[in-house]
Amino acid sequence: MPAEALPAADVVIIGFGWSGALIAEALSAAGLGVVVLERGPYRDTASDFPPGFAPDELRYAVRHDLVVPTAQNTITFRNRVAQTALPVRQWGSFLPASGAGGGGVHWNGQTWRFRPSDFVLRSHLATAHGHGVIPSDATIQDWGVTYAELEPFYDRFEYLAGISGRAGNLRGHRQEGGNPFEGPRQRDYPTPPMRMTLAPTRFAAAAQSLGYHPFPQPSANLSEPYTNPLGVVIGPCSYCGFCERFGCGNYSKASPQTVLMPVLRRRPNVALRTGAEVIEIARTPDGRHARGVRYVDADGIERYQRAELVILAAYTFENVRLLLLSGIGRPYDPRDGSGVVGRNYAYQTTASVQLFFDETRFNPFIGAGALGMVVDDLNADGRDHARLGFIGGAHLAAMQSGGRPIQSRPTRPGTPRWGGAWKRAVARDYLRNVRLGASGSSLSHRGAWLDLDPTYRDRHGRPLLRMTFDFHANDLRMIQHATDRLAEIGRTMGPAEMVVNQRHGPYSVVPYQSTHNVGGAVMGPDPTTSVVNPWLQSWDVANLFVVGASSFPQNPSYNPTGTVATLALHAANAILTRYLPAPGPLVPR
Amino acid sequence: MLGLLAALVAAAPDETRAETPAERGRYLATVGDCVACHTAPGGTPFAGGRAIETPFGPIIAPNLTPDRASGLGAWSDADFLRALKRGLRPDGARLYPACPYVYFSAVRDEDLLAIRAFLATLTPVANPARGAGFGFPFNLRPLMVFWDALYFRPAPFAADPGRSIAWNRGAYLVEGLGHCGACHGAKGALGADREPGVLGGGRVRGWFAPDLGGDPRAGLGGWSLDDIERYLATGSNGRALAAGPMAEVVENSTARLTMADIRAIALYLKQDAPLSQRSAAPSPVANDRIGAAIYADTCAACHRANGEGVPGLFPRLAGSAAVQSARPDTLITVVLHGGRAATTGAAPTGPAMPALGWRLDDASVAAVLTYIRSAWGNEAAPVNSEAVRRGR
Numbered sequence: 001m002p003a004e005a006l007p008a009a010d011v012v013i014i015g016f017g018w019s020g021a022l023i024a025e026a027l028s029a030a031g032l033g034v035v036v037l038e039r040g041p042y043r044d045t046a047s048d049f050p051p052g053f054a055p056d057e058l059r060y061a062v063r064h065d066l067v068v069p070t071a072q073n074t075i076t077f078r079n080r081v082a083q084t085a086l087p088v089r090q091w092g093s094f095l096p097a098s099g100a101g102g103g104g105v106h107w108n109g110q111t112w113r114f115r116p117s118d119f120v121l122r123s124h125l126a127t128a129h130g131h132g133v134i135p136s137d138a139t140i141q142d143w144g145v146t147y148a149e150l151e152p153f154y155d156r157f158e159y160l161a162g163i164s165g166r167a168g169n170l171r172g173h174r175q176e177g178g179n180p181f182e183g184p185r186q187r188d189y190p191t192p193p194m195r196m197t198l199a200p201t202r203f204a205a206a207a208q209s210l211g212y213h214p215f216p217q218p219s220a221n222l223s224e225p226y227t228n229p230l231g232v233v234i235g236p237c238s239y240c241g242f243c244e245r246f247g248c249g250n251y252s253k254a255s256p257q258t259v260l261m262p263v264l265r266r267r268p269n270v271a272l273r274t275g276a277e278v279i280e281i282a283r284t285p286d287g288r289h290a291r292g293v294r295y296v297d298a299d300g301i302e303r304y305q306r307a308e309l310v311i312l313a314a315y316t317f318e319n320v321r322l323l324l325l326s327g328i329g330r331p332y333d334p335r336d337g338s339g340v341v342g343r344n345y346a347y348q349t350t351a352s353v354q355l356f357f358d359e360t361r362f363n364p365f366i367g368a369g370a371l372g373m374v375v376d377d378l379n380a381d382g383r384d385h386a387r388l389g390f391i392g393g394a395h396l397a398a399m400q401s402g403g404r405p406i407q408s409r410p411t412r413p414g415t416p417r418w419g420g421a422w423k424r425a426v427a428r429d430y431l432r433n434v435r436l437g438a439s440g441s442s443l444s445h446r447g448a449w450l451d452l453d454p455t456y457r458d459r460h461g462r463p464l465l466r467m468t469f470d471f472h473a474n475d476l477r478m479i480q481h482a483t484d485r486l487a488e489i490g491r492t493m494g495p496a497e498m499v500v501n502q503r504h505g506p507y508s509v510v511p512y513q514s515t516h517n518v519g520g521a522v523m524g525p526d527p528t529t530s531v532v533n534p535w536l537q538s539w540d541v542a543n544l545f546v547v548g549a550s551s552f553p554q555n556p557s558y559n560p561t562g563t564v565a566t567l568a569l570h571a572a573n574a575i576l577t578r579y580l581p582a583p584g585p586l587v588p589r
Numbered sequence: 590m591l592g593l594l595a596a597l598v599a600a601a602p603d604e605t606r607a608e609t610p611a612e613r614g615r616y617l618a619t620v621g622d623c624v625a626c627h628t629a630p631g632g633t634p635f636a637g638g639r640a641i642e643t644p645f646g647p648i649i650a651p652n653l654t655p656d657r658a659s660g661l662g663a664w665s666d667a668d669f670l671r672a673l674k675r676g677l678r679p680d681g682a683r684l685y686p687a688c689p690y691v692y693f694s695a696v697r698d699e700d701l702l703a704i705r706a707f708l709a710t711l712t713p714v715a716n717p718a719r720g721a722g723f724g725f726p727f728n729l730r731p732l733m734v735f736w737d738a739l740y741f742r743p744a745p746f747a748a749d750p751g752r753s754i755a756w757n758r759g760a761y762l763v764e765g766l767g768h769c770g771a772c773h774g775a776k777g778a779l780g781a782d783r784e785p786g787v788l789g790g791g792r793v794r795g796w797f798a799p800d801l802g803g804d805p806r807a808g809l810g811g812w813s814l815d816d817i818e819r820y821l822a823t824g825s826n827g828r829a830l831a832a833g834p835m836a837e838v839v840e841n842s843t844a845r846l847t848m849a850d851i852r853a854i855a856l857y858l859k860q861d862a863p864l865s866q867r868s869a870a871p872s873p874v875a876n877d878r879i880g881a882a883i884y885a886d887t888c889a890a891c892h893r894a895n896g897e898g899v900p901g902l903f904p905r906l907a908g909s910a911a912v913q914s915a916r917p918d919t920l921i922t923v924v925l926h927g928g929r930a931a932t933t934g935a936a937p938t939g940p941a942m943p944a945l946g947w948r949l950d951d952a953s954v955a956a957v958l959t960y961i962r963s964a965w966g967n968e969a970a971p972v973n974s975e976a977v978r979r980g981r
Contacts, residue, residue, distance in 0.1 A: 046927060046942065047941070050944075225901075231934075231938070233938045235891070235902050250890055266937055
């Protein structure tokens with residue numbers, strides 16, 4: 001039965017995470033009527049994660065209360081084409097969010113700008129090292145947008161969110177104590193870096209003695225109170241150590257709730273409907289124009305929201321799946337490399353080193369998701385990576401994100417798994433351990449893609465998304481090199497014992513690694529290798545923009561939120577300044 | 590798509606035109622915050638239907654739209670003035686003083702008639718809901734004749750020629766349309782102001798509307814003119830955040846006033862408003878270890894260990910008038926049930942205090958409130974468990 005059409009909106013936005021919220025702010029400020037549809041529940045700071053139960057590790061970290069329930073939506077997974085993909089029934093390797101605020105509620109707050117070379121990766125590598133360094137099956141490509149074009153929007157996001165950090169490159173001038181490898185920024189961070197604890201301080205000293213250039217992690221856990229350009233006040237972090245997988249009860253982690261919602265709530269031309277799961281982007285008979293979206297509301301009733309502009313701003317997986325389910329864009333065919341939707345899925349390549357000390361106490365319960373010191377020397381081209389036999393790189397960090405009681409009980413090798421000896425080991429090592437991490441890039445390649453599963457369906461009868469992915473040999477070589485360097489820094493810190501957790505293939509979807517799934521609806525200047533143009537406008541449907549990390553053609557090592565937000569603001573600006581004055585394709589096909 | 594583009598072009602206001610009586614009335618209705626009581630939750634503004642809680646029972650605020658049967662459509666100007674200045678309906682029945690006619694008797698006729706002109710421009714809405722759910726004997730409206738005789742002294746506003754124009758304007762707004770004393774004045778057993786004109790603080794819906802006199806701890810003595818102006822204009826001034834009933838007043842009324850009127854109100858409140866008589870200063874309470882421990886666990890992450898809070902986000906407790914008020918009603922309500930600060934265009938954050946009643950028992954709430962009322966140089970009487978129990 002066709003759903004009854006609701007009154008038309010100027011704009012309908014699918015998903016109320018960072019991307020959807022930022023675009024809703026920009027378009028509604030310009031006077032457009034905006035309807036936002038969010039599949040999960042409404043959430044706000046004091047009502048949904050007050051300090052009284054925000055740090056409930058069982059509820060949020062173990063039972064994943066802020067993550068989309070797999071009974072509602074999940075993916076199927078396989079490593080390679082010869083296997084049959086099976087559904088993920090309990091999230092492990094990554095945690096796709098659901099609900100107002102999206103992943104912006106439960107993120108750590110590590111806020112990066114990508115390097116200028118990241119946006120022109122293929123041409124940069126070809127120019128600097130020759131085409132020969134790029135593996136033949138790698139499908140890495142340029143983004144169609146440059147760092148210089150995005151800089152004002154990075155700046156806008158950092159000042160909306162109040163990011164705490166220290167500049168390393170002010171308008172081309174190197175700044176002591178910041179990241180010397182970052183692209184030029186027009187001004188410093190809005191708030192100073194967080195106060196450092198002992199472990200990151202020792203890590204930085206060790207790294208410096210080895211010739212690296214450590215700097216404080218740019219953080220969305222704010223070092224001091226901050227009033228953003230919209231007049232919203234964000235609080236100072238209390239270093240409680242409950243960021244990743246948790247909502248912040250202290251208004252001190254930048255999120256759509258703490259940065260944007262107070263202003264959006266006051267705007268009569270913005271409507272947020274939660275519990276609204278979009279099932280299709282509806283188009284005109286010729287397929288060239290989106291008419292609106294069909295969704296199932298919280299009561300299970302199908303609705304049809306017409307709109308003149310559709311913004312698809314869900315998580316990477318759902319962006320790709322909704323395109324495939326709606327028949328928009330040609331699906332990727334891995335046999336001949338044709339088609340674009342689902343192409344260039346990429347992940348991240350992580351490893352860690354655990355240090356145990358006999359005497360030094362590090363008080364791991366003092367923490368924040370982005371509290372730490374970082375070394376970026378081994379990223380991108382690093383120290384001549386091409387000569388070492390790989391491309392890409394990693395950043396190395398000592399991040400003190402919180403010693404939470406259930407999941408943070410590291411013990412030395414050989415410790416029994418239970419009993420008195422285990423308890424004594426936990427008691428001894430809890431305060432005296434340090435974890436160092438390496439977060440590395442991920443190539444897009446012919447063997448990694450997203451498509452619709454032929455077997456498994458969701459509760460509405462629609463096919464689940466299927467992921468086919470394994471680590472590329474290049475990325476395993478890269479992370480092995482980075483982890484060896486990380487271990488050198490760790491050894492320099494003088495631990496009594498050290499455990500090196502190298503990353504080996506094949507990729508497993510079970511242990512947590514990173515929620516930085518990217519690609520599948522990538523951006524680019526060429527419609528035969530991208531789903532959206534450099535303004536994130538669909539090549540096929542001019543009044544559809546697809547926003548999120550789904551647009552990354554491959555994945556640099558960094559946490560993606562800063563760039564996801566920047567691309568959303570860049571797209572919103574293009575809608576207001578380019579699209580509305582002359583609706584139609586911004587780049588001719 | 591043309592519609593989309595047209596939406597981007599805001600119509601420029603025409604500022605050369607003279608203000609009509611209805612436009613002036615709209616502003617004056619904002620000063621009086623008529624919409625707060627005369628609008629049901631989620632209902633049409635001014636169409637009535639909201640149940641106002643009073644110590645005597647609920648009373649339904651009637652419909653002010655020009656509907657002939659259920660609103661003011663059949664009223665004459667004289668009817669309107671008689672109701673607002675004397676508390677008498679056209680049928681001769683007496684109003685209850687939940688409608689602040691006691692204050693409106695000070696308002697000039699031309700201002701009241703401007704409000705009437707504004708109300709006449711509204712779209713008529715049929716909403717016959719009205720009446721009071723009072724118990725005996727308060728349900729007998731004719732008895733209001735005695736109440737009026739005892740407590741009601743209709744008096745037009747008399748300007749003080751020895752004061753500035755701004756001071757007099759402030760006095761006119763505070764004592765008249767603004768009816769600040771309806772909440773901030775102490776009430777006697779029958780709901781009348783104990784000391785008319787004295788804004789010494791009063792209880793309203795589980796909150797304590799603070800003393801607006803010059804007391805340095807519990808009143809405005811510690812507030813500068815700028816503090817008062819910013820509070821009224823934005824709901825937030827770095828010392829305090831408007832919450833509870835005052836959040837509605839700020840959002841619906843004070844934040845929408847002209848800066849000239851806000852300055853006039855601040856001037857009047859700050860300078861020479863009649864000083865309330867405060868009871869003798871309470872003796873300082875020894876810092877209670879239990880209260881301090883609960884504070885460190887539950888409150889300090891936001892309000893900070895030193896009670897200084899975060900401006901615009903977490904109210905300052907050290908030196909706070911709300912914390913040191915004579916009665917702890919506001920503190921008890923906020924801790925048990927939580928509260929949300931006013932949101933205004935200038936201060937949109939609207940942070941909220943989470944409810945803690947589910948995890949703190951009466952004795953714990955009393956202990957932590959006693960602690961904050963005596964820590965950091967604060968001085969106010971202890972809070973006992975029985976008062977907390979009544980607040981649940």
